[in-house]
Amino acid sequence: MKPIHVKPTGVKPKRLLVFSQTFVPDPASVGQHMADVAVEMARRGFSVRVYCSARGYDDPSVIYPAQENLHGVDVRRIPFASFGKKSILTRILGTFSFMTQVFLRGLFAPADGIFFSTSPPLIGIVACFIGLVRRIPVAYWAMDLNPDQLIAMHKIKPRSFAARALETANRWILKRSALVVALDRFMAERLQQRAKLDGKLLVMPPWPNEDRLEQIAAADNPFVARHDLAGKTVIMYSGNHSPANPLQTLLEAIGSFKDDSKLRFLFVGGGVGKKGVEEFVRDHHLANVLCLPYQPLADLKYSLTSADVHVASLGQEMVGIVHPCKIYGAMAAGKPILFLGPSPSHIADLLEKHAIGWHVNHGDVEGMVRTIKQIQATDRSVLRDMGGRAQEILRQELSQEILRTRFCDRLQGALGL
16 A cells, blocks of 8 residues: 655645535535545645535535534535525525635635535536636546436436536536546546546545444444334435435335335435435335434444345436445445446446345336345345455455545645645
């Protein structure tokens, strides 16, 4: 592993600006990963300042401190920069307000480099323009791709003005960035079709938050006791409920088990698709299904380890556009995966290579029913062995320490810090 370069004392630290609409303690995955990078760069001796929203990404009623020092990171939270995700209008207003305020602050904030992701999707325009004006390098972490996602979900047409404008912006951001990080080989292919990225493209998945997870026996798990999960086979979907990660096939299959008291299906998290899940459960009287909000970060070790199997979903047209990273959290928790989605894809690659779960195609309700029956019939020791293999693969190849170190080494080098 490449040694970490820590700045010597007495030397004026290089300054890194980070733009991310969501940031810890908000539970959104993008904010957690951006925080991991920011904290690691501060630990290495850099002066790191983050501009993010003062309100919760999924729940704007949650208000965070306007300013705080988080493990050496100077976090500045911007007001009126998030109004929730209930409608396209509220998301646009929040995005516009956040980008405007970041632009004005970023022009004058101390900085030797800028790091940004896709929260919000167009923040790269602001970051690259500031970098151009101030003549400092920028680094781009592509968590998802637009207009690809909007086109795949039929929100806009491929040849529409919005699609062409976003495409032009994407090409400019890629050209201006000193480092571009793609989450998988499929996303890298899409990015390389837009711009020449020789020497500045890093392909690597996001890491799990292993430091928040530990193995907890069901008898000692308050989440298990609170929700009456003891002695039951628990199948859980935990995270963002997005149209990009549809769950309809699973929901329809659950109807075949509605009277099975030994099965529990949990849908934990938020997002624009959560309401549809709740309505389906209510309309079909699915008594063995429990819908819960995002769990506090400190409680993830209880919720994630309470499941016997974790569900991951990827939309049929979403390969290379989004990269559901909940699979890594499940692996870190030592749990096998039930994947709903297409092959080839990054999740299908992992399952096929390591035999740590099951794969069902969208629309194959009968196949999902058969798979759930198979899971229920599988001895708990076999499930634990599958989860153990997943955990070992993660420790050897995909751990937080390995991937975060690789990421920050490349970020540091690309920005000349």
